[in-house]
Every structure is written in C-alpha cells, then in structure tokens.
Amino acid sequence: MNYANCDFSPMKQTIKEEIYQVILALQNNLDAMDDENYCLLGNLEKIKEHFISIDMKASNFYLNCYLAPFTDKYPELTICVQNLSQRRHGGLIVIQREDSLDGFIQPGIPIGAGLTHSLLESIFYPGNPLHDGAVMIEGNQIVSAANVLPLSDRAVGDKKFGTRHRAALGLSERSDALVLVVSEETGKVSFGFKGNLYPINTGE
Template sequence: MDKGGCDFSPMELTIKEDIRQVITALQKNVEMMGDENYCLLGNFEKIKEEFLSIEMKAATFYLNCYLSPFTDKYPELSTCVQNMSKLKHGGLIVIQREDPLQSLMKPGITIGAELTHSLLESIFFPGNPLHDGAVLVSRNQIVSAANVLPLSDRLSGGKKLGTRHRAALGLSEQSDALVLVVSEETGRVSFAIGGNLHPIITHGSL
C-alpha cells in the first residue's frame, strides 16, 4: 500500500536494526537448543514483545504517511487519541481518503466544524449523546458524528472483536478509509486500513 511520500529512511534504519536484533536472538536460540539446561520459553516471550514493539513503531510512522495527503490535522488527531487513551474514553474516528463513504455508512448528526482535538474529545466524552457512533472527518473538517459503520465478521485470536473494532475493520474492508479506534476497556489505540488492524504507540510517540 502506498505510504504517501513520507521520508522512510530514518525509521527504516531503526526498524532494520530492531529486526536484526530479533534475528540474532532467534539464531542464538537455535544454537542453544542442544543444551539440555537451556529453556526457550522465556526467550520466546521476550522476542514476541520485541516483534510487537517493531510493529507498533512501523504502524505509528505509517499512520502519519497514510493521513498526510488527506488532512493537515494529524497533530490534532494525535493529541485527541493520546488524551482519550489516557482517560480510557472509547472512540471511533473515520478519516475519508479517496473513496466516497455515504453509501457505506448510516448517517449521523451533521457537525460541519473545523477539526480540533478538544471538539473530538468532547464528542466522545462519556454521556455525550454522540459518543457511541463514529465521527467522520474529511480533509480538515469534522463532517458528522454518531455515524453507524458496517460491522466485520472477522475474529482475532479465535475471539470476536469489540463493536468499535469490528466497525473499523468493516468500513476498511469496503473502502480505502482509515479508521482510528480507542478502546474504552484498555485505552489502546489502533487504526484499520485495507481490512487490517494495527496497534500504535500512545505514550507521547505519535
């Protein structure tokens, strides 16, 4: 998928080095397998954590690349999901790219305001009548709120995903839209694009 003209060189070097370190650790495990006093299990857990860290670094970088051709408000979106993540306020934000979305969504309430993190956060504040649906962003505008998205039937680890994550995947399976999701259970932030869900870093690194 096109990453949109971002300069990938510095991040590419970081990720390559991280991958090399994981490969080195895996090779060491292979070499040590003949030692009956050596247990692989603890190292597998550490390597899994390193893989997740690499994925999150790459996803965080690519998120900006995917968004930058379609909105100038990446810093506002970043601040919004960081703050919502800390408070564990659930949220679902659709960023329209090239595909029209009207036929794929049940329309909600028209907003028609400039995108700011404070307005987005207020929409998703618990108890706000609009907080349960998805916000639609087009370019630098919040177009509408309380939109209903198509749900995916996908499973994750053999388990059903939550409604927000299923909605994010459902729309991304049928369009090129990018959908940000904040989990109210864990505060974790992910984005869906092309029918795939990617976790991103939320501790000041977006």
C-alpha cells in the first residue's frame, strides 16, 4: 500500500501522548475509587469523549492516506461530506482503489463527469432519483450514480446499522474500495475499509 504522501511520525507521537493521558486518567480514577464518596461517572464520560477524539483523529489521518494515491480530489470529498453532514442528507460514495469492482456492484446510471463537491451534493439531494444509491468514483471522475452495493451479512439484525452502513461494510469486505457514508438520521460520517467502519470528524 502506498503511503508516500503520509508522514506517520507526528501523528503516531500525538496519538501515543493522548493514549497515555487516557491511561493516566483511568489510573487516577482507579486510585480515587478507594474514597467511598467518590463518583467516577462524570470522569468516565470525559475519558470516553477523549478516546473518541483520538479515534477520530486517527481515522481522519488514515482516510487521507488511503485516498491520496487514488484521487487528487480529497478536498472536494471533504467539503461534500461536511455539507451532507450539516444538512443531514444521506450519502454513499465509493472510491475505487486497486481492486476491480466488477461483479460486486449492480451498476447504476453513468455520469462521466469531473469530481466536484457541488455535483456530488446535488446527486444526494433528497428527492433526486439518484440519491438512494452509491456514487462510484475512479480517479478524479464521478463514474456513475445509483449503484447498488452488496450488503454485509455481519450486520444483519444489528439495529445500529442502516442500509447505507451495511452497504459500506459489504463492499469493503469484498474489495479494497473505500466507502464514505453519511447518515441522514444523525449526520455522522464514517468510512468503510477492509470490513470495518471508522468514524471521521467532519470539522477537520
């Protein structure tokens, strides 16, 4: 995998330092529990929020690393998912990497246009006939829209996952494609890669 555009050292150091802070906070809470009047609930919530922040920082960094060798339009994708998130418009965007996706998806409507955030946002605008399916991106081009992706069997019966999230997982389980997904219920953004979903912070 090509990470030529990624300098891991600063990010790894930052994450190591923040994980150490979480460990230290947990140890302090453990020590404080000897005091019968001590309530740790509030502090545990702060630690949880800190850990989620670490997870998102790492996800944002690796997302860029995974995409950089395959598209120059990462900024356009970032603006798109930020706007979809703010408006609570659902979205499903497949970025093809090395693996061919033939046979994994049910092809949709050809688009054949340059990748811009405004075009992507218009595709996912509620009421647009193409908004329910997945957009396929190859290089710097929007290849097609309204594609149907395979659903993950692993998520069947799990109420935490909607159809878009199951589709992101399903394709990522079968290929090295990266799949961005925006929840229309919560506005939260995540990406599917190699059979896992990772939350990303749209504020960065």
